[in-house]
Amino acid sequence: MTPAPDTTIASGLSRRRLLFGAGFVAAVAALGTPEAEAAERTASAAANGRAPHADPPVDGLHLQFGADAGTEMVVSWHTRTPVQRARVLLGDTHGRFERTVGATTRSYVDEQSGTRVYTHHAHLTRLRARAGYLYAAVHEGAAPQFGEFRTGPHGRARVTFTSFGDQGTPTVGKQASQGGKATWVNDNLGSLAAGDTTGGVELVAPMFHLFNGDLCYANLSTDRVRTWWDFWANSTRSARNRPWMPSPGDHENELGNGTIGYAAYQAYFSVPPSAGQTALTRGLWYSFKIGGVRVISIANGDICDRDGGGSDERGYSKxxxxxxxxxxxxxxxxxxxxxxxxxxxxxxxxxxxxxxNGADLEERQEWMPLLDRYAVDLVIGGGTSAPAYGFAAFEVDPGRPGHDTIMSVTYYNVTEVGGGLEVADTFTLRRPRSDTRSRPDSPTGAERGGMPCGLTR
Ligand SMILES: [Fe+2]
Incomplete structure (x- = not known):
């Protein structure tokens, strides 16, 4: 996948700013809704030179696909105090905001600080496949925050995504002594690169981003809630415009935050529900379909010995x-x-x-025989607790009936502040389309499931 040229990105931003600047305000004012009144109050307060509002802002705006990436999207954000009327205004690419969808609020208490965090999730359904939308997330007294997204395709089509694990944050949050001088350092295994990788994902502009766990290492930091806030402040510039679909890593296990430590992770994300989950395991594993691709996110803490958080978690799903x-x-x-x-x-x-941190024997014993039996085409992991200085980008070419479908893989190093990219490696994966099974001479079901996909450099 080739990063979009700068000119495209620049013109896209200009167009969006125009839409936001003119379209949203006009649309809301025309509807005569409370949002229009809130917007007027905000503008008036700003003009008077005082704080626009005392209510918590819409923080950490981000997206997740529903089980069907073509018709469902969840818009999420969070606050440190309860709010009223959390909702999303959904509009088309012409700036017409015609639907309001209420958000469901969850909360968790960070055991370390005693802080209660509130997360808000608006589940948008009945969307059109392969379509663009603008949206605004808002709650009582807050200025609306805007984003845009495209739904996934239905049926075989080009699908693009990026992936990395182990990001951390680019912020400093802990005082330390270096050479006899007091200074501030990162306290969650992050680095400045954590900011650049987000910029790199936006440069590639995939349909979605897979985040393979160890998101921000909040469990190691001096202030876990602040670290989550820093993480979302860094990722929202991408995650508000394309879903960042996570899997939980061992550092999402935060001691005291729920029985197995995942209460924060489970509160911030709203992913498709899955059979067999309980209140304890809600949101830890899920899948979604986009085009001709089935994406399955699994939670390895259930089977692995490696436990970065201190909660005894192995075997939690029974x-x-x-x-x-x-x-x-x-x-x-x-x-x-x-x-x-x-x-x-x-x-x-x-x-x-x-x-x-390296490989886990339990995975080779528990997961790998299963993944092999069904010939899983691609397994993406994180797991070494080394900060990501690059990421992989994937592009699926659906091919033609009776022929192969091809996945092109590009590994990028992030080489510049803000996300400049350098291609480090490329290869392609190739396998027969599954609709070839309808031919009488083609392998069927499990037979085809045993065929590995081919790799070409
Ligand atoms: Fe890890």
Whole structure:
């Protein structure tokens, strides 16, 4: 996948600013809604030189696909105090905001600080596939925050995505002594590169981003809630315009935040529900379909010994995740509309690390035979706790009936502040389209499931 040229990005921003500047205000004012009154109050207060509002702002705006990427999207944000009338105004690309969708609020208490965090999730349904939308997230007293997104395609089509794990934040949050002088340092395994990788994803502008766990290492920081805030402040510039679809890593396990430590992760994200989940495991594993691709995100803390958070978590699903995963794989391989199965997870099965976090034996024993049996095409992990200085980009070419479908993979190093990219490696994966099974001489079901995809450099 080639990054979009600067000219395209520049003209796109100009267009969007025009739409936001003229379209949204005009549309809201014309509707005569309370949002119009709030916008007027905000403008008036700003003009008088005082703080526009005392209510919490819309922080950390971000997106997640629903189970069907063509028709569902969830818009999420968070606050430190309760709010009223959290909602999303949904508009088309002409700036006409014609639907209002109320948000559901969740909360969790960070055990370390005693802080309660409120997260708000508006589930948008009945969207048109392969369509662009503008939206505004707002709650009582807050200035609206804007984003835009495109829904995924239905049926075989070009699909693009990026992926990395282990990001951290680019911020400094802890005092330390260096050379006898007091200074501030990053306190969550992050680095300045964490800012640049977000910029790099935006330069590529994929349909979605897969985040393979260890998002911000809040469990290590001196202030876990602030670290989550920093993480979202860094990622919202991308995640408000394209879904960042996560898998939980060992550092999402925060001691004291729920029985197995994932209460913060489960509050910030709203991903498709999955069979077999309980209040304890809600949101930890899920899948969605986009074009001819089935994406499955799994939670390796359920089976791995590696535990970055201190909560005793292994075995928390009591086999429910394994059963769900096998059912997902079986159904995907039986679906003639799905060519590619992509599995996203954190701890890796194979690693080059020699004296730090590396590969997990439990994964090779529990997951790999299952993934092999159903010939999963691509498994993406994170897992080494080394800050990401690059990411992979994937582009699926659906091919023609009776022929192969091709996935092009590009690994980028992020080489410049803000996200300048350098191609480090490229290769392609190729496999027969699953609709070739309708031909009498083609392998069927499990037979085809045993065929590995080919790799070309
Ligand atoms: Fe990890």
């Amino acid at each position: 086999g429910a995740q394994h059963a769900w995963l096998e059912a997902q794989l079986r159904a995907a391989r039986a679906d003639h509309g799905i060519d590619w199965i992509v599995v996203c997870m954190h701890q890796v099965a194979i690693s080059a690390a020699s004296d730090f």
